[in-house]
Amino acid sequence: MSHDPEPFALADEAAAVLADRTGVDTHDVVLVLGSGWAAAADGLGDIVADVPMDELPGFPAPTVLGHRNSALSVRVGDTRALVLGGRAHLYEGHTASTCVHGIRTAIAAGCTEIVLTNAAGGLNPDWPVGQPVLIADQLNLTGASPLAGPAPPPDRPIRFTDLTTAYSTRLRALALEVDPTLPEGVYAGLLGGAFETPAEIRMLAGLGADLVGMSTVLETIAARHLGAEVLGISLVTNAAAGLGDEDLDHEDVLDAAAEAGPRMLALLRGVLERR
Numbered sequence: 001m002s003h004d005p006e007p008f009a010l011a012d013e014a015a016a017v018l019a020d021r022t023g024v025d026t027h028d029v030v031l032v033l034g035s036g037w038a039a040a041a042d043g044l045g046d047i048v049a050d051v052p053m054d055e056l057p058g059f060p061a062p063t064v065l066g067h068r069n070s071a072l073s074v075r076v077g078d079t080r081a082l083v084l085g086g087r088a089h090l091y092e093g094h095t096a097s098t099c100v101h102g103i104r105t106a107i108a109a110g111c112t113e114i115v116l117t118n119a120a121g122g123l124n125p126d127w128p129v130g131q132p133v134l135i136a137d138q139l140n141l142t143g144a145s146p147l148a149g150p151a152p153p154p155d156r157p158i159r160f161t162d163l164t165t166a167y168s169t170r171l172r173a174l175a176l177e178v179d180p181t182l183p184e185g186v187y188a189g190l191l192g193g194a195f196e197t198p199a200e201i202r203m204l205a206g207l208g209a210d211l212v213g214m215s216t217v218l219e220t221i222a223a224r225h226l227g228a229e230v231l232g233i234s235l236v237t238n239a240a241a242g243l244g245d246e247d248l249d250h251e252d253v254l255d256a257a258a259e260a261g262p263r264m265l266a267l268l269r270g271v272l273e274r275r
């Protein structure tokens with residue numbers, strides 16, 4: 001879409017189009033699917049509508065292999081879930097506003113719970129490839145923020161958002177009911193583009209990171225700004241650079257995610273059933 005109105009107004013506009021195109025006035029929870037997670041959504045529930053994401057105002061088509069250009073409205077029991085098959089990243093050249101537009105749209109559409117999934121490199125040597133990890137906290141190392149720029153409009157909260165409990169303890173507890181073996185960790189979100197160097201991974205370990213990736217952190221900030229609860233789940237698709245035997249490769253990331261698909265589906269379904 002060519003015009004660029006103020007980002008919160010654009011989210012309201014996208015939510016109106018979403019309601020119109022799906023025939024669903026409000027959604028309860030949004031799931032954002034990271035690289036390779038798309039298959040985890042198949043079988044989540046009854047698909048009520050499937051709208052190409054790039055037909056919603058302000059949504060770019062996903063360019064990253066392993067993402068789908070699809071916004072699904074899915075019924076899971078009593079829950080009306082919005083499932084976004086991909087996301088925009090800073091490394092694609094998108095602004096922070098565009099990266100969080102899906103979240104702001106979902107919240108404008110009624111969502112009070114946000115489930116962010118991603119593929120991540122693991123810094124904890126105990127975590128095998130295919131290990132899902134609950135995000136307990138984050139390091140936003142992108143240098144960007146969705147709350148930088150013009151002040152939010154008067155009908156939204158001011159920008160100085162409390163991130164003390166960015167990732168909901170309540171939703172993490174629900175995920176642990178589904179799978180009590182899930183570990184927790186700190187996710188470091190970087191600009192990305194390239195994977196990290198081993199020196200950067202040693203630095204991140206020193207900073208307290210357990211997981212490293214190129215998404216999620218801006219979306220979490222945008223969601224907390226608007227008061228939504230966030231559940232973050234990383235799928236460890238590789239040992240972080242220099243920690244494993246293999247070179248890093250996006251295809252391997254996707255293969256690892258595809259293999260974990262059934263486990264991820266069960267986890268997402270279980271959370272949605274308990275919320």
Ligand code: HPA
Pocket residue numbers: 119120121122195196212213214237238239240241248253
């Ligand atoms: N680094 C950054 N992003 C990633 C990685 C990684 O090792 N694996 C999957 N996404």
